[in-house]
Amino acid sequence: MRRLQVPMKARVAALAAGALWLSAALGNAVAGPVVLDPGSRLWIQGTSTIHDWESKATRLEFSIEPAVEDELESLVRGGGVTAGTLRVPVAEMKSHKDGLDKNMRKALSADRHPMIEFHLVKYTVTAHAGADSFLVKADGKLKIAGVEKPVEIETGARREGAGLRLRGREPVLMSDYGIKPPVMMLGTVKTGNEVMVYFDLLLLPDTTSAEAKP
Numbered sequence: 001m002r003r004l005q006v007p008m009k010a011r012v013a014a015l016a017a018g019a020l021w022l023s024a025a026l027g028n029a030v031a032g033p034v035v036l037d038p039g040s041r042l043w044i045q046g047t048s049t050i051h052d053w054e055s056k057a058t059r060l061e062f063s064i065e066p067a068v069e070d071e072l073e074s075l076v077r078g079g080g081v082t083a084g085t086l087r088v089p090v091a092e093m094k095s096h097k098d099g100l101d102k103n104m105r106k107a108l109s110a111d112r113h114p115m116i117e118f119h120l121v122k123y124t125v126t127a128h129a130g131a132d133s134f135l136v137k138a139d140g141k142l143k144i145a146g147v148e149k150p151v152e153i154e155t156g157a158r159r160e161g162a163g164l165r166l167r168g169r170e171p172v173l174m175s176d177y178g179i180k181p182p183v184m185m186l187g188t189v190k191t192g193n194e195v196m197v198y199f200d201l202l203l204l205p206d207t208t209s210a211e212a213k214p
Contacts, residue, residue: 033063033067033068033206034062034063034064034067034068034072034203034204034205034206035062035203035204035205035206036060036062036201036202036203036204037163037201037202037203037204039202040060040062040199040200040201040202041056041057041198041199041200041201042056042057042060042086042088042197042198042199042200042201043055043056043057043197043198044056044093044195044196044197044198045195045196045198046191046192046194046195046196047191047192047194048189048190048191048192049189049190050189053095053097053100053191054095054096055093055094055095055100055101055104056093056094056095057088057089057092057093058092058093058094059088059089059092060086060087060088060201061085061086061087061088061089062084062085062086062087062201062203063084063085064081064083064084064085064120064203065081065082065083065084066080066081066082068205071162072162072163072164072203072204072205073132073157073159073164076125076136076157076164077125077134079123079124079125081120081123083119083120084119084120084140085117085118085119085120086117086118086199086201087115087116087117087118088115088116088117089114089115090104090105090108090110090113090114090115090116091105091110091114093105100182103182103183104182106182107145107174107179107180107181107182108144108145108179109145109146112146113144113145113146115143116142116143116144117142117143118140118141118142118143118151119140119141119143120138120139120140121139121140121141121150122138122139123136123137123138123139124136124137126154132158132159133156133157133158133159134157135154135155135156135157136154136155136156136157136166137152137153137154137155138152138153138154138155139151139152140152140153142170142172144172144177144179145177145178145179147176147177147178149176149177151170153168153170154168155167155168156168160202162204162205163202163203163204163205164202164203165200165201165202165203166199166200166201166202166203167199167200167201168198168199169196169197169198169199170196170197171194171195171196171197172194172195172196172197173193173194174193174194174195175193181193
């Protein structure tokens with residue numbers, strides 16, 4: 001019987017396909033994006049001549065690279081994240097005061113610059129607080145009202161199941177971004193120049209993308 005000769009490229013492709021199938025059969029993680037748990041939070045606290053105030057983000061947009069191929073914690077601990085972006089729609093920052101929300105959107109030029117953005121440049125794991133906790137020092141660029149400035153943020157990281165919770169805070173001077181602190185009641189109430197940005201983010205592997213694959 002004549003032996004069928006299989007081209008080298010076809011043999012390599014078949015071996016690669018077999019390796020991928022075997023990996024899946026053994027239960028290895030499937031590469032996929034990282035998403036934010038719906039309970040993730042970001043909020044801003046500030047002061048005024050009458051009382052303190054707070055504004056919360058009702059929606060967050062988030063992404064990191066590369067996709068997760070193993071444990072999310074291992075990826076971050078090992079310095080494997082090469083890029084990350086967090087975006088906050090200004091129009092969806094809400095306080096308990098309509099007047100404050102309106103003045104904040106105006107001060108931040110939300111019509112021309114609808115997003116507050118943080119872009120990760122690099123990071124280092126600075127300390128290990130425990131078996132499931134560590135500290136991260138992140139260098140990045142913060143863009144507010146169209147003005148971008150370098151920032152350094154220290155973040156606490158803690159493993160939670162298959163996810164990773166990041167908590168921290170960062171002081172921001174509005175004047176650094178060309179923002180005039182909002183005023184209310186015809187200028188009789190003035191907000192302070194410094195605000196504190198707090199975040200509590202739970203990163204999770206996007207299992208829905210893996211489940212959607214055949």
